[in-house]
Amino acid sequence: MPRTYDTTLPALLLAQASKRPRGTALREKELGVWQPYSWRDYLSITAEFACGLRQLGLGKGDIVILIGDNRPEWLFAELAIQALGGLALGLYQDSSPDEVRYIFELSEAKLVVAEDQEQVDKILTLRPDLLKLKHIIFHDPKGLNGYEATDLLSFDAVCEKGRKAVTDSVVEFTAMTAQLKPTDPCLVATTSGTTGRPKLAVLSHRNMLAMAANLGKVDPKREKDEFVSFLPLAWMGEQMMAVASSLLFGFCVNFPEEPDTAQANIREIGPHLIFSPPRVWEGLAAKVQGDIMETTPIKRLLYNIFLPIGIKYVDETFAGRKPGPLLALGKALSDLFLFRAMRDRLGFSRIRTASTGGAALGPDTIRFFHALGVNLKQIYGQTEIAGISCIHRDGQVDFDSVGLPIPETEVRISEAGEILSKSPAVFLGYYKNEEATAETIQDGWLLSGDAGYFDDLGRLVVIDRLKDVMYLKDTTRFSPQFLENKLKFSPFLREAVVLGQGRDIVVAILCIDMNIVGHWAEGRMITYTTYQDLAAKNQVYDLVKDEIQKINKSLPKATRIRRFALLYKELDADDGELTRTRKVRRGTINERYGALIDALYSDACAMRLDMAIQYQDGRVQEMCGDIRIENVEDV
Numbered sequence: 001m002p003r004t005y006d007t008t009l010p011a012l013l014l015a016q017a018s019k020r021p022r023g024t025a026l027r028e029k030e031l032g033v034w035q036p037y038s039w040r041d042y043l044s045i046t047a048e049f050a051c052g053l054r055q056l057g058l059g060k061g062d063i064v065i066l067i068g069d070n071r072p073e074w075l076f077a078e079l080a081i082q083a084l085g086g087l088a089l090g091l092y093q094d095s096s097p098d099e100v101r102y103i104f105e106l107s108e109a110k111l112v113v114a115e116d117q118e119q120v121d122k123i124l125t126l127r128p129d130l131l132k133l134k135h136i137i138f139h140d141p142k143g144l145n146g147y148e149a150t151d152l153l154s155f156d157a158v159c160e161k162g163r164k165a166v167t168d169s170v171v172e173f174t175a176m177t178a179q180l181k182p183t184d185p186c187l188v189a190t191t192s193g194t195t196g197r198p199k200l201a202v203l204s205h206r207n208m209l210a211m212a213a214n215l216g217k218v219d220p221k222r223e224k225d226e227f228v229s230f231l232p233l234a235w236m237g238e239q240m241m242a243v244a245s246s247l248l249f250g251f252c253v254n255f256p257e258e259p260d261t262a263q264a265n266i267r268e269i270g271p272h273l274i275f276s277p278p279r280v281w282e283g284l285a286a287k288v289q290g291d292i293m294e295t296t297p298i299k300r301l302l303y304n305i306f307l308p309i310g311i312k313y314v315d316e317t318f319a320g321r322k323p324g325p326l327l328a329l330g331k332a333l334s335d336l337f338l339f340r341a342m343r344d345r346l347g348f349s350r351i352r353t354a355s356t357g358g359a360a361l362g363p364d365t366i367r368f369f370h371a372l373g374v375n376l377k378q379i380y381g382q383t384e385i386a387g388i389s390c391i392h393r394d395g396q397v398d399f400d401s402v403g404l405p406i407p408e409t410e411v412r413i414s415e416a417g418e419i420l421s422k423s424p425a426v427f428l429g430y431y432k433n434e435e436a437t438a439e440t441i442q443d444g445w446l447l448s449g450d451a452g453y454f455d456d457l458g459r460l461v462v463i464d465r466l467k468d469v470m471y472l473k474d475t476t477r478f479s480p481q482f483l484e485n486k487l488k489f490s491p492f493l494r495e496a497v498v499l500g501q502g503r504d505i506v507v508a509i510l511c512i513d514m515n516i517v518g519h520w521a522e523g524r525m526i527t528y529t530t531y532q533d534l535a536a537k538n539q540v541y542d543l544v545k546d547e548i549q550k551i552n553k554s555l556p557k558a559t560r561i562r563r564f565a566l567l568y569k570e571l572d573a574d575d576g577e578l579t580r581t582r583k584v585r586r587g588t589i590n591e592r593y594g595a596l597i598d599a600l601y602s603d604a605c606a607m608r609l610d611m612a613i614q615y616q617d618g619r620v621q622e623m624c625g626d627i628r629i630e631n632v633e634d635v
Contacts, residue, residue, distance in 0.1 A: 005209035009186060010083040010177040012247040017043035020250065026072045029257035029265055037072055047173035050080035051162030056111065056135055060085030063107045063188060067091040068115020070229045070255050073139040073155055075243065077113045082186045083176045089188035090234030092580040101126050106200060106432065108132045116140035124149065182206040185428055189236050189383045192579040200431035201383050210424035211386035212244040214407045219353055219391055225251035225272040230262035235581060236387040237357060241275050266347035274351060277358035279582045282488050284346060285368050289491035290516035306334035310371030318398055339372050348374050355379050357388065358581055360462060362485030363399035378402045380462055385446055386425040390460050401459035411460055418466055419448040468586060470501040478559040490547040491516050495571045497589050499597060505562040507600040509593060510544060511570045532568040532625055541566065541630055549635050562632055563600050568625045574614050596627060605629055
């Protein structure tokens with residue numbers, strides 16, 4: 001009996017268009033109005049574009065790069081590429097020119113679909129170096145009318161080529177799709193690149209759909225669900241939902257008008273499903289807490305009364321105990337007077353299931369959202385397994401684990417403590433990198449590079465990256481990621497890097513959240529000019545020190561943070577300090593801030609730090625300043 005995932009992504013588009021031709025497949029907010037696309041529209045535009053790409057010489061095995069914000073045209077292009085037997089490779093819209101050049105050279109892409117003038121300019125700047133590139137296609141014409149490059153085509157012009165080349169583009173698309181096999185490669189995804197240059201993971205239709213189908217068995221999706229696609233489509237998590245799951249289950253994918261309007265647009269749609277990395281959940285929690293500082297005294301009082309009740313209710317249920325009648329009544333009142341309004345303000349009024357993955361999410365953040373009534377579940381996986389291998393089950397969420405494996409997925413722990421996975425979703429290998437593929441897939445098992453173990457209930461607990469688990473000089477083991485998550489739960493801190501390998505104590509390099517700390521400073525008549533000026537204020541150091549002391553109370557004495565410094569700039573992916581998914585590149589941090597780290601482990605109370613920062617367009621600027629180093633005592 002064929003499995004639901006023994007098909008291809010373009011074949012599912014055909015099936016959905018046949019089953020529900022008038023049903024809403026996509027929706028985009030444009031000029032203040034939500035513009036719907038039916039499944040018939042989705043198929044028609046994709047088919048025309050596929051025929052147009054064929055006229056441009058695109059064929060089986062060719063890689064096409066997509067870059068830009070989330071737009072329906074990205075999905076039209078991706079499905080069209082895949083129908084021709086090609087592979088879609090998404091790049092983050094804020095990728096630097098150097099990163100873009102590297103991916104083009106590695107993939108030998110002949111064609112790129114860029115969203116707008118910004119992305120087109122980025123490609124044209126690199127054009128002399130991109131020897132294999134033949135065509136640049138754009139879908140937002142604003143500002144591009146005067147461009148004279150002969151290889152520059154609009155999305156509509158390619159569709160027009162397709163319409164003129166064939167009698168019926170849908171019939172042609174159907175014939176193309178019939179030639180595809182579930183095991184054919186269809187997607188190239190960049191890995192996070194925490195240890196250097198990203199690798200290109202190649203996944204098949206079967207990989208993507210096996211993941212979507214098995215995830216759907218334990219975290220159901222429905223045809224009438226709404227999903228808002230606001231995270232980069234280059235990220236595997238967004239491919240999981242906006243492409244594979246939407247085509248398999250038929251729910252509607254909504255695109256915000258602009259990245260800056262995403263939160264407001266989410267509130268308008270009221271999605272049933274949401275999947276975001278920890279940085280989004282941490283940011284939302286910090287924003288809520290920051291807003292509470294600025295709200296009216298009565299609202300602040302309600303928050304301070306009812307949030308602890310919600311937290312206590314969550315702790316009882318997570319511990320497997322039934323809350324008493326008094327606590328249950330308190331939770332009901334909390335929902336009536338506070339949490340329901342907060343969910344609506346966040347756009348979560350209809351949320352049925354919310355998930356987070358890509359990195360560990362701190363217990364405090366999970367507790368916070370469950371107190372609000374958001375069914376937030378941790379998932380675990382990698383790009384190389386199409387994004388997921390484990391997830392919390394409904395009613396079985398806990399702070400420590402990432403739940404149980406999804407169906408058809410095996411997980412075991414190696415003798416070295418590494419998490420290994422096996423499933424139909426394990427990728428085909430790294431593009432042009434057989435050595436890395438052989439190191440990552442052994443006897444059918446995917447080596448994650450993560451350290452973990454199973455708890456008494458068989459749930460997987462992820463400690464940290466195997467290479468990132470640290471040991472103090474006295475052999476005390478600790479997870480820097482765990483401590484960093486606790487620090488980032490503070491609304492005042494945006495980024496944290498915890499250090500201590502082979503040292504006597506744990507220290508931290510921190511970045512403040514300028515918006516929230518700025519509001520806090522203004523409310524206390526503390527004047528400042530720049531981020532650098534604000535981060536150096538004595539009052540801000542005292543504020544952060546107080547936050548660390550609160551966190552230290554919940555930690556074993558050996559792993560408490562004893563010294564810290566506030567950077568005069570935010571950690572930035574353009575400087576190589578973070579990946580595009582905002583994971584810390586520890587090697588870069590150790591190299592770039594070596595002098596500061598040495599000062600943290602000395603008796604110094606301040607140091608001068610000089611560095612070069614790089615902008616998105618490739619420009620480099622020197623930056624310098626004094627950084628204060630503060631001790632943290634137990635209270």
